[in-house]
């Protein structure tokens with residue numbers, strides 16, 4: 493089982509949107525996926541409730557805590573767990589990050605968001621967990637997007653796929669679907685597919701390098 497945690501100190505960068513999208517995408521090939529919403533705001537839970545579909549399942553940590561939940565899910569042969577975290581990286585969120593096989597950090601390509609990324613990076617680096625930046629909500633202003641990728645690359649790996657700003661991403665979160673479920677042939681669906689494929693590649697690389705040490 494592998495655990496993907498979406499985190500960022502910056503509110504509104506797309507953690508919840510990408511959590512839902514990646515969880516649905518991760519099911520490809522009959523994989524068993526569970527989402528966990530650790531944000532008291534409950535955005536992922538609201539999306540899941542609007543879905544009216546059983547998969548991917550939604551689980552809560554409950555009184556036993558997240559670690560115990562993950563142990564239970566691993567025993568139940570779950571393939572991937574996708575965890576959404578709050579807009580503020582608290583001590584609790586850092587404890588969640590510690591349990592990640594990869595930490596996906598969505599970042600909007602704006603100067604303000606890029607300046608704020610250092611805080612998130614510090615929190616993740618202290619856990620020693622591998623991180624991956626994803627430029628999200630990019631507009632067609634390619635210059636700002638490529639500048640963002642350059643700034644982010646100074647901190648760590650940047651996903652080679654950019655998620656653009658499109659209304660179908662926002663709409664999907666309201667009606668409980670994903671862009672792929674709305675239009676599998678659309679550009680948004682293609683970007684999410686590519687992003688998940690890249691995350692799988694990173695997870696595999698991390699596994700191999702851990703095995704080699």
Ligand SMILES: Nc1ncnc2c1ncn2[C@@H]1O[C@H](COP(=O)(O)OP(=O)(O)OP(=O)(O)O)[C@@H](O)[C@H]1O
Pocket residue numbers: 502503504505506507508509510531533535577578579580628629630655656657658659661662663665
């Ligand atoms: N690629 C995108 N294109 C268009 N809208 C997007 C995209 N990604 C996210 N959004 C919209 O941006 C807003 C913030 O996204 P989201 O709730 O996923 O961010 P978040 O990081 O979870 O925020 P918070 O820190 O408050 O939990 C939402 O209204 C969402 O619909």
Ligand SMILES: [Mg+2]
Pocket residue numbers: 507508509531535576577578579
């Ligand atoms: Mg959120």
